[in-house]
Amino acid sequence: MPSSSTTNPGIIEPHLLSGRRIVNISYFMSQIQVMNNHGHFECSFSSMKIMSEVRKGLTSGIRMKCEMCQFQEMVWTEDPDNEQRPVNTAAVSGVMKIGGGFANLEQLLSTFDIPPLSSKTYQKEHNIIATAW
């Protein structure tokens, strides 16, 4: 089954995303608007395909590539460098406030069809929050 774009340089095999994500809607939309005007050709956001997804807990980075000009960009669900309250911190803090733990958060996220954060990421956030309380 051919899957590599190196065999067919003009055709991009798009990566399929599934389920839901939690996004900072304002940040996410502004990135899409920027990408819509990325090229000198007649390409726009609609010529861009999803290449891959990187997940850091509940934060996702979606790598996009333009089929026409090969421009590539990573779109993040929140600003990785400048988020007031990162979603991982908010999720762990929120579940702690209602007296829950990792399993409760995992169950909640699963019900929403949101890929869960790992127990390692949960523990890291938990430790930071617990020392701040």
Ligand SMILES: [Zn+2]
């Ligand atoms: Zn382009």
